């Protein structure tokens with residue numbers, strides 16, 4: 001589904017991603033792990049085309065994306081839930097959701113009922129301004145908005161960071177259901193190892209912009225966690 005081969009990503013002249021190769025299969029739940037500053041967000045931004053320069057190959061279902069602008073990558077089926085959620089605070093929940101629909105292939109304008117059913121609170125708050133929602137509600141809105149772009153693959157950057165524990169579990173369960181019941185392919189950047197273990201089939205650990213180790217999640221050992229993840 002998503003194949004990165006020898007990908008380098010640059011902020012100006014500084015190379016933040018070095019020779020990254022990895023494959024995410026259709027229907028996978030793939031976790032990208034690593035300490036702060038190793039390049040996890042950069043990896044997602046690179047797949048989206050948000051870096052100043054990227055070299056190598058990024059293919060989605062065989063289609064080369066590396067030279068395509070971000071909006072074309074979204075239309076090709078890459079959905080994104082950014083760190084910090086990226087909610088438009090003065091737009092209502094409904095308007096924020098509409099923004100997502102416009103990245104869907106068939107054009108925008110319709111908020112699919114099944115997405116609202118995943119997050120009943122959003123259905124209740126359709127007329128509220130995004131900025132007036134709690135952090136957890138905003139995160140649910142960001143996930144719903146990305147789903148409305150009808151992605152083949154969804155990239156999420158630390159979706160449970162800074163969110164109250166009762167909503168964290170709800171968000172984790174929705175993501176697991178989206179993958180297992182709806183067959184959505186997910187790439188998750190996460191510091192929460194317990195969640196990554198519970199949800200994923202595969203993982204990669206980044207270190208200084210490169211893949212240090214990757215494999216089936218059952219192979220994520222305590223030794224790897226000590227070496228690469230514990231501060």
Ligand SMILES: Nc1ncnc2c1ncn2[C@@H]1O[C@H](COP(=O)(O)OP(=O)(O)OP(=O)(O)O)[C@@H](O)[C@H]1O
Pocket residue numbers: 011014016034035036037038039040041042043
């Ligand atoms: N806009 C930018 N311009 C220049 N360098 C950047 C920029 N954003 C990040 N970097 C650098 O790129 C490297 C990787 O950062 P990145 O944010 O991808 O790490 P991360 O693993 O996602 O960390 P965190 O867990 O803190 O979000 C770091 O050295 C960082 O300083």
